[in-house]
Amino acid sequence: MRVIIVGAGEVGSNIAASLAESHDVIVIDVDPETVEELTYSSDILAIEGDGTSLETLEDAGLGEADMLIASTDDDETNILSCGTAKTVGDIFTIARVRNANFLATWTRSEGAFGVDFMVSTNLLTANDIVRVVGLPAAVDVDPFAGGIVQMAEFEVAADSEIAGRTVEEVDTFEALTFAALVQNGDVAIARGQTPIEAGNKAIVIGSPESVQAFSRTVAPAKTPDEARDIVIVGGSDIGYHTAKLLEERGLQSRLIEQDAERGRQLAEALPGTIVMKHDATDVEFLVGEHIDRADAVIAVADSDEKNLLVSLLAKSLGVRRTVAVIEEGQYANLFETVGIDVAINPREATAEEIVRFTQEGQIENLSLIEGRQAEVLEIEVDEASVLTGRPIRECVGELPSEVVIGAITRNQEFVVPRGDTVIEPGDHVVLFVSADALSAVMSVV
Structure with a gap:
């Protein structure tokens, strides 16, 4: 597939990197330095060029392209780029x-x-903020199989029950699979005797009830099962939607x-909401x-600096958890290093959602882990899959070692993946796959 991406910022670059291995990707940007660096x-x-210009789009091969993704930081530019592309042919456009008002209008008229x-x-x-706030110690949460399965990533604190124990010792939940550990920024498959150290991140896949447990x-x-006293700092559009989603869950925030x-x-x-x-x-x-006394303070002000300051003030006052929105992805590690519990990058979330959509058909759903070091994939298996018709213990030998079968759903019901579990055609399988093994896995499943 030939894909044109308008905008080579953080969103566009992440999308391009994710798609380039299996697709013909062309990126357009107005900044010559950005273009040179990407090249x-x-x-x-x-x-180099204006993605709203028909001439530029044609220079990028619009006539032969299958998809255009407009991902600049300007809403109107993205919409105009899609509209311009549509004047030439029936190319599929993503903006x-x-x-969210643009989304509301677009939703009402196909x-x-x-x-x-x-x-x-x-x-x-x-949505990312609300999912994370609803799960103690989580730094990332993604639903799969229509919410029947959850992937969650947890920060292991020094006073956590699991710190200093092995994966085998803590992996005692029936409908839960221990997929991986993040140690010093590197993702590694979790083995039974792998020690879990304070500062690690643990990645698990399972039913929502088991993940919550x-x-x-x-x-x-003494950490509450769910945050009840939530404070949102900043009346931005993100702040508004966060409060609205919390209201829909029956939670009153300030x-x-x-x-x-x-x-x-x-x-x-x-x-x-109390404003x-x-x-x-x-x-x-x-x-x-x-x-x-707040269970969580969510900083969604109009600058990374203010979000950092507010979060640090909240921590110094004794707030249990702080969640901060960070627009510049390179600051994420800094935020977490100085003690912010969760740093959410809107650009990263957007890139992940667009990549997820472009993979539909082969992949039902996906989540990118630690800067694309690994992916969690949901795949509907068919008769040709190496997973079909045999117990899991027999077919895992044909998969790379950097793969974990995390969960199975069948007819909208959760199936615990064990060695003697037989995967059937039509089952949805959630896999944890390291980036190095992704191509090999996709060729057989």
Whole structure:
């Protein structure tokens, strides 16, 4: 498949890197330095130009392209690029937007704006935040098989029950598979005798109930099963959608917004949320509002610096968990190094969602792990799959060692993958696969 990507920023570059191995990818960007860097750092063809220009798109091979992905940081540019591409042919178009209003309009009218598939960065980020807040100690949570299966990544603290024990000792949950550990930034398949050390991240796949139960063994003592007292700092679009999603789950949050007019709008739109007008960096205000008792503080202000400051203030006051939105992906490690519990990058979430959609047909769902070091994949198996018709213990020998069968669903029901489990045609299988083994796995499953 020939894919044109408009925008070579963090989103576009991540999408290009994920698709380049199996597709013909061309990237367009207005910045000559970005184009030069991408050209010399990868095998991807990069072109300098305006992605809304028909001439530029034709230079990129629009006539022969199957798909156009518009992923710049400007909503209108992305929509216009898709509309321009549609004037030439029946190319499939994907647009990334921040403003969820565009998504609402597009959803009501199929093919609106000349866009075949639209992704709202802000809404995706809000969903990620709410999933993480709902699971103690989790730093990443993704649903598979329509929510029947969950993949979760947990930070192992020094006072966690599982710190200092082996995988075999803690892997005691019936509907849960221990997939991998992240140690010093490197992802490794979890073996029975692998020790789990403080500072590691544990990646598990299982039923939501088992993942929730496992989270209680990872989280430090006295951590609540679910955050109840939640404070959102920043009335941004992400902040609004986060509060709205929490309301839909029956949770009342407190939202701090400094701008009076924006605060009034939010109070009218969020009847189940307490909206407070104030500067969230005012320590006296935070103390007066008993922020130290909060189960979680979510920083979604308009700058990474303010989100970092607010999160550090919350931590210093004794808040159990802090979640911060970070626009610049290279700062993620810094945020976590200084003690922020979860750093969520909207651009990374958007790239993952678009890659997930482009893989539909062969892959039902996917989640990228630790900068694409590994992937969690959901695949519907057929008669030709090496997994079909034999006990798992017999077919794993034909799979690379860097693969873990994490879960199976059959007729919308969870099936625990054990050595004698026979996978049937039509089953959905959730696999943990290291990046090096991905091509080999996809050729046989």
